[in-house]
Amino acid sequence: MSRSDRRDEFRSWLPFYTLLRKEILRFFRVASQTLLTPIITASLYLFIFGATLGERISVLEGFSYAQFVIPGLILMGVINNSFANCSSSLFMSRYLGGIVDLLVTPVTPPQFILAYTLAAMLRGMLVGIVTWLISTLFAGLPWHAPLLAILMALLASFLFAQFGLIAAIFAKNFDTLSMFTNFLILPLIYLGGVFYPISILPSPWKHLSHLNPLFYLIDGFRHAILGVGDVSFAVAFGVTVAMALGLFVFAGALIGKGYKLRS
Amino acid sequence: MAAGAIVAVMHPALNITRLNKHFGPAHVVKDLNFSIREGEIFGLLGPNGAGKSTTINMIAGVTRIGSGSISVFGHDNVSSYRTTRSLVGVVHQEVVIDNFFTIDQALKLHSGYYGVADDPAWRQQLIERLGLGPHLHKVMLKLSGGMKRRFMIAKALIHRPRLLILDEPTAGVDVELRHGLWDFAREINRNGTTILLTTHYLEEAEEMCERVAIMNHGELVALESTRELVRRLSRRTLRLWLDKSLDAVPAGLEEYHPRLNGNGRQLILCLPTEQGVGDLLRRLSHLQLGINDFETDQSGLEEVFLQLTREGGGA
Numbered sequence: 001m002s003r004s005d006r007r008d009e010f011r012s013w014l015p016f017y018t019l020l021r022k023e024i025l026r027f028f029r030v031a032s033q034t035l036l037t038p039i040i041t042a043s044l045y046l047f048i049f050g051a052t053l054g055e056r057i058s059v060l061e062g063f064s065y066a067q068f069v070i071p072g073l074i075l076m077g078v079i080n081n082s083f084a085n086c087s088s089s090l091f092m093s094r095y096l097g098g099i100v101d102l103l104v105t106p107v108t109p110p111q112f113i114l115a116y117t118l119a120a121m122l123r124g125m126l127v128g129i130v131t132w133l134i135s136t137l138f139a140g141l142p143w144h145a146p147l148l149a150i151l152m153a154l155l156a157s158f159l160f161a162q163f164g165l166i167a168a169i170f171a172k173n174f175d176t177l178s179m180f181t182n183f184l185i186l187p188l189i190y191l192g193g194v195f196y197p198i199s200i201l202p203s204p205w206k207h208l209s210h211l212n213p214l215f216y217l218i219d220g221f222r223h224a225i226l227g228v229g230d231v232s233f234a235v236a237f238g239v240t241v242a243m244a245l246g247l248f249v250f251a252g253a254l255i256g257k258g259y260k261l262r263s
Numbered sequence: 264m265a266a267g268a269i270v271a272v273m274h275p276a277l278n279i280t281r282l283n284k285h286f287g288p289a290h291v292v293k294d295l296n297f298s299i300r301e302g303e304i305f306g307l308l309g310p311n312g313a314g315k316s317t318t319i320n321m322i323a324g325v326t327r328i329g330s331g332s333i334s335v336f337g338h339d340n341v342s343s344y345r346t347t348r349s350l351v352g353v354v355h356q357e358v359v360i361d362n363f364f365t366i367d368q369a370l371k372l373h374s375g376y377y378g379v380a381d382d383p384a385w386r387q388q389l390i391e392r393l394g395l396g397p398h399l400h401k402v403m404l405k406l407s408g409g410m411k412r413r414f415m416i417a418k419a420l421i422h423r424p425r426l427l428i429l430d431e432p433t434a435g436v437d438v439e440l441r442h443g444l445w446d447f448a449r450e451i452n453r454n455g456t457t458i459l460l461t462t463h464y465l466e467e468a469e470e471m472c473e474r475v476a477i478m479n480h481g482e483l484v485a486l487e488s489t490r491e492l493v494r495r496l497s498r499r500t501l502r503l504w505l506d507k508s509l510d511a512v513p514a515g516l517e518e519y520h521p522r523l524n525g526n527g528r529q530l531i532l533c534l535p536t537e538q539g540v541g542d543l544l545r546r547l548s549h550l551q552l553g554i555n556d557f558e559t560d561q562s563g564l565e566e567v568f569l570q571l572t573r574e575g576g577g578a
Binding site (some may be wrong): 009010011012014015017018019021022025026029030097098100101102103104105106107108258262263 | 286323344345351359361364375377379
């Protein structure tokens with residue numbers, strides 16, 4: 001067996017591109033679970049709130065209920081799928097032992113985080129874009145500040161990619177991983193103003209809702225699309241950036257130290 | 264030294280200095296020191312729990328170093344971890360597979376993790392030499408145990424590492440495949456790859472390794488050439504079939520650890536490999552034993568290993 005001399009040309013960013021490519025290929029290989037299922041779920045929500053109940057509900061003056069609920073549903077798809085991509089991919093690697101294949105390579109901690117994050121953001125944004133495209137069948141959106149809306153969606157996907165990494169590192173088994181989704185993310189999304197404006201809630205609940213970090217994401221995104229929100233866009237944007245940075249630093253510290261990854 | 268003189272510094276393929284690792288209160292690797300020369304096949308042996316896999320995991324970067332240092336071809340594996348990891352390929356003890364991809368897809372991707380572009384010619388050589396061709400488009404879940412092992416070896420070599428670590432590479436594989444993998448490892452070694460091998464099969468170490476280190480309870484208990492270790496520590500056994508049975512071991516043979524077998528008709532004596540037999544023959548002649556037949560056998564690495572790793576054993 002002939003073996004030519006080792007090509008010593010080390011390409012510093014190739015480990016990152018490879019991991020990113022692998023993560024993207026991974027979710028496309030199981031597209032029925034990772035893309036089709038969330039799109040069908042979003043379509044059902046759109047049908048229920050856009051074509052049936054929506055016509056009988058009005059929560060925001062000047063807008064149909066479908067127009068109100070669509071930004072929330074788009075962002076819900078972005079959030080859920082960014083989180084699910086990072087958390088399931090990293091947790092499966094840890095659980096099945098495949099993570100050692102990565103730990104022995106020259107992938108640096110920033111490359112590790114960036115590759116997982118970008119793949120998760122891509123999946124989240126794809127689901128968000130398809131949800132928006134389907135929503136055009138039910139209602140058009142005014143797109144008050146489209147670039148800010150895209151920025152909010154990117155921030156939301158980034159934030160939940162970090163949260164997905166953190167959940168995957170701390171999860172002991174599939175049950176604890178699903179607890180993050182079922183007992184934390186879903187209640188915060190549903191209580192964060194996807195289906196109703198916080199302003200219509202009675203006093204204690206209205207104020208309590210302001211403690212829900214997801215309220216700022218959803219409200220900021222809707223504000224950028226409809227031009228109205230429960231809080232100013234600057235506040236929603238600021239809170240979202242602060243949360244994204246906080247989780248990024250935390251995820252970075254965990255992965256940099258190899259917490260629960262390297263013994 | 265003249266100014267401007269070019270000095271070629273030969274670094275060992277692997278150099279481990281005062282390496283320690285604790286897991287909680289357990290001190291699993293204790294002050295380990297050894298080097299592997301470039302181009303050799305080196306065996307790291309020891310019973311379960313001896314600290315071999317922890318050592319390998321520290322070399323590969325899966326486990327953090329407790330204290331001490333590891334360098335690979337002169338590069339520190341903490342401060343220059345990107346360089347050292349690109350120089351090392353690891354075949355893990357546990358079968359590590361990713362069921363999302365076929366063998367073909369996984370091998371095309373894998374060199375990129377090491378910063379090395381996919382080389383189709385080298386990939387094809389590995390596929391052919393390891394007999395992976397007919398299985399290229401199968402997902403790994405559908406592969407037999409032996410095929411998974413072959414794939415893991417191809418994956419570890421895909422970026423052309425200069426140091427290949429084989430952690431129990433033939434555990435659970437049949438004899439034919441085991442011998443095939445030994446041949447392949449020798450071939451890879453002839454082509455310039457240094458090999459660090461851990462194994463439970465002492466025959467494997469004896470057959471493959473120029474030098475061996477034996478670990479027990481986290482400590483190094485032997486480190487020398489395999490042949491020298493066997494020669495120094497192994498014993499020959501001499502079996503004598505006697506024409507009449509003895510009731511007791513004859514006096515004067517104590518240093519040969521004599522014992523009787525077969526209703527006193529078989530006398531078994533042990534003698535160190537390096538010791539000549541002249542003195543023993545003289546003593547047997549003096550005892551005037553009637554000897555019908557005799558047989559000798561030479562113990563190998565297995566006996567040496569057991570001797571060194573037995574409770575309280577050490578070199």
